[in-house]
Amino acid sequence: MINAIHQPQTILVLGGTSDIARAIVRELESPALQQVILACRRPSEADLGGFGDHSSVVAVEFDATDFENHTQFIDGVASKYGDLDIVIQAFGQLGTEARDDPASAARLASVNYGGAVSSGLAVAECLKKQGHGTLIVLSSVAGIRTRPSNFIYGSSKAGQDAFATGLGHALHGTGVNVMTVRPGFVRSSMTTGLDEAPFSVDPEDVAVAVAKGLQRGSDVVWVPGLLRMVFGLLRYAPGFVWRKLDS
Amino acid sequence: MKTETIELAGWGGTAPSVASVVDVTADELTSEGSLTALDPHGRGLIARGLGRSYGDPAQNGGGTVLRLQPGANPIHLDPATGTVTVDAALSLDTLLREIVPQGWFIPVTPGTRFVTVGGAVASDIHGKNHHADGSFGAHVERLTMLLADGSQRTITPTSDPDLWWATIGGMGLTGLITEATFRLIPIETVHCLVDNERIPNLDTLIEKMITGDHRYRYSVAWIDLVATGASLGRAVLSRGNHATLNELRSYVPKAAENPLVFDPPVFPDVPSGMPNVLNRTAVRAFNEFWYRKTPREHHGTESLSAFFHPLDMVGQWNRLYGRHGFLQYQLVVPFEAVETLRTIISKVSEAGHASFLAVLKRFGAESGGLLSFPTPGWTLTLDLPAGAAGLGPLLAACDDLVLGAGGRHYLAKDAYASPAIIRAGYPRLDEWKAIRSSVDPEGMWASDMARRLDLI
Numbered sequence: 220m221i222n223a224i225h226q227p228q229t230i231l232v233l234g235g236t237s238d239i240a241r242a243i244v245r246e247l248e249s250p251a252l253q254q255v256i257l258a259c260r261r262p263s264e265a266d267l268g269g270f271g272d273h274s275s276v277v278a279v280e281f282d283a284t285d286f287e288n289h290t291q292f293i294d295g296v297a298s299k300y301g302d303l304d305i306v307i308q309a310f311g312q313l314g315t316e317a318r319d320d321p322a323s324a325a326r327l328a329s330v331n332y333g334g335a336v337s338s339g340l341a342v343a344e345c346l347k348k349q350g351h352g353t354l355i356v357l358s359s360v361a362g363i364r365t366r367p368s369n370f371i372y373g374s375s376k377a378g379q380d381a382f383a384t385g386l387g388h389a390l391h392g393t394g395v396n397v398m399t400v401r402p403g404f405v406r407s408s409m410t411t412g413l414d415e416a417p418f419s420v421d422p423e424d425v426a427v428a429v430a431k432g433l434q435r436g437s438d439v440v441w442v443p444g445l446l447r448m449v450f451g452l453l454r455y456a457p458g459f460v461w462r463k464l465d466s
Numbered sequence: 467m468k469t470e471t472i473e474l475a476g477w478g479g480t481a482p483s484v485a486s487v488v489d490v491t492a493d494e495l496t497s498e499g500s501l502t503a504l505d506p507h508g509r510g511l512i513a514r515g516l517g518r519s520y521g522d523p524a525q526n527g528g529g530t531v532l533r534l535q536p537g538a539n540p541i542h543l544d545p546a547t548g549t550v551t552v553d554a555a556l557s558l559d560t561l562l563r564e565i566v567p568q569g570w571f572i573p574v575t576p577g578t579r580f581v582t583v584g585g586a587v588a589s590d591i592h593g594k595n596h597h598a599d600g601s602f603g604a605h606v607e608r609l610t611m612l613l614a615d616g617s618q619r620t621i622t623p624t625s626d627p628d629l630w631w632a633t634i635g636g637m638g639l640t641g642l643i644t645e646a647t648f649r650l651i652p653i654e655t656v657h658c659l660v661d662n663e664r665i666p667n668l669d670t671l672i673e674k675m676i677t678g679d680h681r682y683r684y685s686v687a688w689i690d691l692v693a694t695g696a697s698l699g700r701a702v703l704s705r706g707n708h709a710t711l712n713e714l715r716s717y718v719p720k721a722a723e724n725p726l727v728f729d730p731p732v733f734p735d736v737p738s739g740m741p742n743v744l745n746r747t748a749v750r751a752f753n754e755f756w757y758r759k760t761p762r763e764h765h766g767t768e769s770l771s772a773f774f775h776p777l778d779m780v781g782q783w784n785r786l787y788g789r790h791g792f793l794q795y796q797l798v799v800p801f802e803a804v805e806t807l808r809t810i811i812s813k814v815s816e817a818g819h820a821s822f823l824a825v826l827k828r829f830g831a832e833s834g835g836l837l838s839f840p841t842p843g844w845t846l847t848l849d850l851p852a853g854a855a856g857l858g859p860l861l862a863a864c865d866d867l868v869l870g871a872g873g874r875h876y877l878a879k880d881a882y883a884s885p886a887i888i889r890a891g892y893p894r895l896d897e898w899k900a901i902r903s904s905v906d907p908e909g910m911w912a913s914d915m916a917r918r919l920d921l922i
């Protein structure tokens with residue numbers, strides 16, 4: 220059970236090796252934190268360090284596309300480790316080369332969107348049963364208006380974002396909250412080697428914004444906050460302007 | 467019996483959860499026979515009185531909360547023995563309105579009349595008279611309980627000492643209390659004879675309390691946490707005794723004509739959805755006003771409700787903290803640990819979170835409840851807005867100080883602690899757990915607090 224000052228006891232990370240998610244866990248670290256569960260494709264390779272010394276950290280096997288097993292997986296984690304206070308949906312692939320290959324583009328969509336839907340619903344059911352809990356979904360501004368240079372990724376994030384906000388509304392009154400996080404460019408392993416976009420931030424900045432969002436009970440968190448206004452405008456920018464901005 | 471699925475929080479309005487909430491009387495429950503039908507989700511059951519505990523002990527996310535309603539005929543007063551047997555769902559407010567006009571008062575009263583007798587026993591509550599009379603549990607003679615297997619059992623401290631001392635202060639986790647018999651105290655008037663003094667700093671306060679508390683049945687100090695430096699711990703010390711009829715005659719002859727009229731006014735609630743109006747500036751101004759309004763020394767009478775329950779004048783005042791809510795941090799440290807007390811008070815003062823209510827009291831002997839909070843020493847209570855920045859590190863530092871001094875935290879107020887903090891403060895926790903599992907092997911009684919603090 221999360222405490223009065225929003226310090227969780229148990230955090231499950233789906234995509235447990237994500238740089239952003241790990242920064243969020245570090246930010247939410249407190250003497251109240253008892254258990255961190257990193258769910259990732261190769262648990263034996265996961266780095267369990269760097270989380271402070273209050274909690275116990277474990278890695279367990281999870282694949283975002285293993286749809287058939289998501290319910291069983293989430294329920295299994297909850298029955299082993301107790302109520303899940305925070306679940307972070309952090310897996311995702313950028314797939315820069317997917318554009319030239321329809322099959323791999325569809326695979327990317329099935330990780331970023333299909334996996335989000337399947338694991339998101341499994342998490343929602345589990346949290347509903349406990350009557351409390353927050354699902355933090357790492358969406359992206361890439362899904363707010365898709366760019367010509369990465370519209371496959373962007374479209375999958377758009378789907379994930381729409382799913383997350385819709386799920387949040389559907390869960391109203393169940394005690395379960397969904398926080399949709401929309402970062403811009405984050406300097407993480409996903410973006411290593413890419414040219415930085417304007418308003419770039421570090422995983423730690425996302426983490427601070429998420430912790431603040433938890434305090435405030437925010438449904439949607441933009442990082443940096445200014446992007447909310449920027450995308451409010453860019454969404455309606457004429458097509459030629461939008462294309463120019465992406466080049 | 468009415469069931470609805472709703473969100474519940476404690477008085478602090480933090481960390482809510484959604485549960486099936488059943489409004490039910492003890493009779494309806496006991497005629498059920500088995501409790502399992504009430505627990506379709508397998509997340510267990512917990513009793514809820516009036517929800518005046520600050521955190522999550524009377525909520526049970528995903529499970530069932532039994533919100534107890536008093537049945538017909540809830541009060542049986544026995545003037546010959548000075549005891550009363552009541553339905554445990556009864557509020558102290560209703561009880562007082564019945565017994566005070568007959569010349570009786572409850573042995574221990576919290577700062578509000580809006581708690582149930584069941585809640586008073588389950589938290590083994592204390593009042594301003596703890597140094598003289600001990601906690602509520604010390605005055606209880608008999609309890610009737612509904613146990614996890616659906617059976618009813620009437621217990622006394624001698625018939626079932628284990629279950630008794632696990633239930634006094636047991637936060638509803640050993641079973642549901644349906645009826646309680648406890649001793650009352652006789653009173654001649656509805657007034658107290660009160661001495662209020664302005665105290666310039668902590669050392670003077672401590673000294674005054676140590677040397678003078680024994681002259682009063684009731685004693686409490688309100689500390690202005692906004693004051694720092696040489697004025698650190700400046701306070702209003704308020705102490706009193708029940709006024710006898712003769713005393714009342716000499717102080718307020720008019721009131722002595724009808725000495726037992728008890729009819730505290732009921733004021734409208736603060737509306738929900740208020741922003742936090744108890745911000746730093748408001749609290750600072752209030753504290754200054756409160757301290758200044760008290761004459762340097764004042765001796766006079768106060769009505770029972772003004773002396774014991776001033777906060778009840780404003781219904782749902784907790785809403786003044788806005789949607790983030792607030793938490794109450796109550797600790798006790800042994801008498802020797804005055805320096806710890808000073809460090810905590812100065813830390814909180816320096817952090818500038820502007821505690822609205824900081825109360826200092828002296829505790830007397832323990833009741834014997836395995837999870838009862840009061841133990842001889844100083845108890846300090848702070849109200850803190852939950853949204854305040856930097857609360858985590860501040861409270862963590864206070865926790866270390868409290869535990870380092872051999873102190874503990876009050877479960878009825880807690881909304882923040884971790885299992886380790888409670889384990890360190892309650893050395894008899896394992897003994898309690900063993901008794902609990904002997905009467906509830908399947909873990910039928912469960913609450914958000916029990917899961918959070920690893921009590922079950």
Ligand SMILES: Cc1cc2nc3c(=O)[nH]c(=O)nc-3n(C[C@H](O)[C@H](O)[C@H](O)COP(=O)(O)OP(=O)(O)OC[C@H]3O[C@@H](n4cnc5c(N)ncnc54)[C@H](O)[C@@H]3O)c2cc1C
Nearest residue numbers: 515516517518519576577582584585588591592637638643
């Ligand atoms: C303004 C204010 C002032 C206060 N002042 C004081 C004070 O001076 N001293 C003090 O000690 N406390 C004080 N309290 C705290 C309060 O007295 C306790 O939290 C008390 O337990 C609340 O009773 P309740 O009926 O509201 O119980 P709830 O808050 O509904 O429940 C509290 C606990 O009691 C259990 N419980 C309730 N009924 C039963 C039952 N029938 N059988 C078994 N378990 C049951 C619940 O399961 C839960 O664990 C204060 C609270 C407020 C809001």
Ligand SMILES: NC(=O)c1ccc[n+]([C@@H]2O[C@H](COP(=O)([O-])OP(=O)(O)OC[C@H]3O[C@@H](n4cnc5c(N)ncnc54)[C@H](OP(=O)(O)O)[C@@H]3O)[C@@H](O)[C@H]2O)c1
Nearest residue numbers: 234236237238239260282283310311357359404405407409
């Ligand atoms: N970085 C940015 O600029 C940025 C901006 C906005 C939003 N986001 C979003 O934030 C989230 C986290 O990204 P990040 O920046 O922290 O990048 P990251 O470190 O690369 O994290 C992404 C994680 O997803 C995991 N993953 C990929 N496919 C998976 C699958 N099929 N099953 C399970 N896990 C899988 C990866 O684990 P493996 O070790 O198994 O590969 C990796 O740990 C992503 O959803 C991303 O879309 C990122």
